[in-house]
Amino acid sequence: MGYPVVLTCDRTMASEYHGLMFLGFSACIPYGTIPDWIYYPLFCPSAPVRKDGSLVYANCGMRRIESALLSCGFSPEDIIVAHPDHLDKVVDSSTRILSVSSNDPLGIGPATTTFGDLWGGEARMAQKLRELLHHKAVLRHKPVIFLGGPGAWQVAENPDKRKELGIDCVVVGEGDVTAPKLFRSVLDGKREEIPEIVYGDVAPVEKISAIAGGTIIGLIEVTRGCARSCAFCAPSVRKVRSLPMKMILDDVRVNIEAGNDGVILHGEDMLLYQSDGLSINSDAVTNLIREVYSVPGVKFIGISHVSLSSIVSSPQTIKKMAEILELGTPRHPVNYYQVGIETGSPALIGKLMKGKVYPFKPEEWPDVVREGFRISHENHFVCCATIILGLPGETPEDVKITTELVRSLHPYQSVIIPLFFTPMQTTRLQDQKPFTKKDLTPLHDDLLAACWEHNAKWFPELWKYYGRNENIVLRKSVDFFLKHGIPFFLKRIRKDAAKRK
Ligand code: SF4
Structure with missing residues (x-):
């Protein structure tokens, strides 16, 4: 039909x-x-x-x-x-x-x-x-x-x-x-x-309707848009809105009725839920987590994205979230969220992403990143981070600083994915040149290697937690992939780098 x-x-x-x-x-x-x-x-x-x-x-x-x-x-x-x-x-x-x-x-x-x-x-x-x-x-x-x-x-x-x-x-x-x-x-x-x-028109909150069916892994919105306005990013053109608690709880219940046993709370920076500008409303965030976690049938809550500046400006919020979510216990050993490092260079941050660092200063960025990773690690959150190679105006010195920053994150449970700069329409960098494989220099090779050496250590560790409830075939297959796939990938990066040298 x-x-x-x-x-x-x-x-x-x-x-x-x-x-x-x-x-x-x-x-x-x-x-x-x-x-x-x-x-x-x-x-x-x-x-x-x-x-x-x-x-x-x-x-x-x-x-x-x-x-x-x-x-x-x-x-x-x-x-x-x-x-x-x-x-x-x-x-x-x-x-x-x-x-x-x-x-x-x-x-x-x-x-x-x-x-x-x-x-x-x-x-x-x-x-x-x-x-x-x-x-x-x-x-x-x-x-x-x-x-x-x-x-x-x-x-x-x-x-x-x-x-x-x-x-x-x-x-x-x-x-x-x-x-x-x-x-x-x-x-x-x-x-x-x-x-x-x-x-499309930017929808005022009252024009956003509660969902009528289950979502993939229970992912639901809690905020829309981002006021940090990074020059390369599409959400920077969007108005920030926090969805009302009632709608969020309705969306959670719809998911539980559909058979999900948990939800992922999605926002470009979930810690800015009900914030006035870029200051964290710690009570609103922890209250949201508590209310959602108390909905009958919710066994876990995932968090899609947070910003490192928000983590560092309110470590007590992360601590309370970890307590509510019972992290560090056999039931919930760890949780994860995505964060953006993008670069370790204060100069590039100041030029392209000043809002990302707020309330800190661009020159403090490498310390903010390290502190955000440390706070997350100590509270059983895993940072899944991105780095961007070839941002417009990037110098060899910027690449070196980023590599040093990545290497200093080695003690903290996390993954770091290096990406090539791609100009997206509707962003301030839409007319800039994309970064491609042929633009890679030996310094970029060092940065790629630093990221994948980091992942080679942490991916298998983290899979022990994430994969523990999966069926044996999936568990063993991913074990195999991580054990052999990442070293193979790393070897290939080194081989390509040797050719370039
Ligand atoms: S903080 Fe993240 S979502 Fe917000 S504008 Fe920057 S890159 Fe985009």
Whole structure:
């Protein structure tokens, strides 16, 4: 049976990743590097699907669009959040709209570009998106195709790709207010009025609706936007909003009813929940964690992102969070969050990311990073950090300082992923030159090696915690991958570096 409105995503986003959100980054490994028969069972098993082709758990962005449509009067019978492998069940002649969410539609996001450049091969998510949009049911019934999600900027600026993929309209930014208006126009027969690119209105909190179904690993929003305004980052153009406690708790309960046994609280800096500007409202943050953790059925809470400056400006908040979440106990040995180091250079930080350091000064940044890692480590949080190579204006001295900083983080349980600078549309650095493999210097090689030596130590240690509840096949396979894969990767970096020297 077909539906007038079908919401879906590419296959790399339709997975619970064995409950380990960071496995989702495996989609950035180029197609061909790992065969599908290993990749899908090991890193990206299919999310559960109902008989009608609907996803039991879908990404939070799709769930928000679904709830926005429902709150604007669309009938639940007309909408399905569908599994991408089941389009033949849900797309037919009655289908007017196919709305696709994508994190990285052309595979040119920072992580994918870095791995693709180092290893070669097409990005897996780009390949899966093409397959989805060229599905026989889509080609036959020709619904209006919308593309949104965090990676929408990539196709907005590429008319040839839009044409090749058959995308009618790209929605860049938020869809809560904009998508229902666009979809209504299509259903009212005004297809020709739909522009090729739409910049979505920033939704006021009262226009954001509680989700109506489970999300991938229970990921739900607690804040939107970021006021730190790093020059390379898309959220810097967004207004910061904290969602009301009632909506957050409703979203938690929906997830528990859908079968999840915990949630991940998502925000660009979760520690800024209910903050006034960039000062931490410690009571609001700890109260949020306490309330969510006390919802019946919640066995764990993950945290998506925090900033190192927030950790250091309020170590007592981290301590209280660790106490509430019972970290350091056999039940919850560790928890993790993503943080951005980006560079160790105070000069680059001052030029491109002053807000990231607030309330500290750019010259204090290396100490803020070390202190943030120390506080996290002592409170059983694992920092999953990113470094950016080739930021505009980077000097050899900047690279050296960053390498020294990475080496000084060795004692703290953490992972550090080095990425190549990629200019993203809608950011202040959108016209700058991307960094590629051919721009690597011996100093960059040292930095890459420092990051992967760090990971070679900590990945296997951390997998002991994260993998302990997984089935034996997955546990052993990932053990094998970590034991042999990272040293192999490190060897390859050293070999390439030797050639460059
Ligand atoms: S702190 Fe993070 S989310 Fe905020 S603007 Fe900087 S990079 Fe983006």
